[in-house]
Amino acid sequence: MEASPAPAYLRIAAALRDRIAEGEWGPGALLPSERELSAAFGVSRMTARQAVGVLESEGTVYRRSPRGTFVAPPRLAMRIGSFSDEVVRLGHHPQAEVLWAEGQVATPAAAQALGLSEGERVHALQRLRRVDGAVVAIETTYFPERLTPGLLEQDLGGSLWSILRDRYGVMPSHATASLEVVVLDDVAAKRLGVRNAAAGILMTRRTFAGDRCFEFARDLFRADRVQFEVEASIP
């Protein structure tokens, strides 16, 4: 693999990566434009663009058309649990913005996860989750209606688990989750503020109070902004 010299776009990507690692450009710094890079490295703009694309796909930089390309901040090391609590633990400021909230008949996936019979209803809501003002995740959550009467009249702009605990006496005890890397469609990419077809982490999650599953959720994270700390017991 070291036999032939690396392609130009990889050499340029490595050169830029080094300068970022060395702190020459800190988080939020503006990189030279693709046209400037193509002149500086003596390649066409398409090749300079390919180099920046490598750094973008690894989360080192992000593009903001038509403003430029910027150095990305470091990732959040989150555990499975309350988004709000985790973000606070990491010393940042969490926010939630409700996109929609409604009662609906449980979808087959939600019904199965929550142990509901066919035709039973759920409270469903979707929220944008921000950290220090920037969108990091899109969260879609389902609760059994009969466990959470009047939930949609509450203030849903904060921690849902706090409402669950304080108003309904539901004490979360554990959670199970599935994590996978997905490609973001154009709607999700736009909401998360990343380019089309960027990588996302899809967490499909169930939260339990004792034996009872009371929450089913799909959380779609920006893959370049988070990492997950998990544990497992060995059977």
Added chain:
Amino acid sequence: MEASPAPAYLRIAAALRDRIAEGEWGPGALLPSERELSAAFGVSRMTARQAVGVLESEGTVYRRSPRGTFVAPPRLAMRIGSFSDEVVRLGHHPQAEVLWAEGQVATPAAAQALGLSEGERVHALQRLRRVDGAVVAIETTYFPERLTPGLLEQDLGGSLWSILRDRYGVMPSHATASLEVVVLDDVAAKRLGVRNAAAGILMTRRTFAGDRCFEFARDLFRADRVQFEVEASIP
């Protein structure tokens, strides 16, 4: 986001994705070449190539130069634990190929994870992990030498945990792990058989027998071949 018509490369990607989803092309099927696609859709080859790149980055297809582009198989839903056991549970055939194995002074990261003093030694090994013959992960593992005398003389081509259990009486009880999406460098990409700068999932892992951490590992997975099933208890 639906205001303007989608760019050509996204429309072409969607068309190809649909035909794969409908089963017209099954796992392992050969897609039309980029030159054929550019003719069929009336775009330049660079645009057809961009469309195929979207499908590649989401793991729907993989490229094998100079043979062509193929439909990818479905992902493995793995839990944190023994690679061998998990792959068998999913109905597939696991293999391990030792790349290197040696005794060494513990690196600071390994020493800290394993609770060793400065200068203490570990058995370190790196293995390629295959599923049904195809490389899925590169596993780098560290064990305290004083817990595992003679380990490197064992057959390391199978389950390490079996050796630990049978020969050293170490019974794994639980594990902690950190999961993050990384970009693969050229060496890792070549070993995993994917393109440079493709996405990988880096699992940094510690395994315990009771209170004692006996294994520290970094497992680098192909992001397009696996997803992880995890659990958490809520504090």
Added chain:
DNA sequence: CAGTGGTCTAGACCACTGG
């Protein structure tokens, strides 16, 4: 209104595979 990234063209040459 200068400058950005986003998209796209119509070519080129390369190493490599497999019949």
Added chain:
DNA sequence: CAGTGGTCTAGACCACTGG
């Protein structure tokens, strides 16, 4: 040796932002 994906060129026009 035909055909593939990998890389690269030297342009073009676009929507959009922010001074």
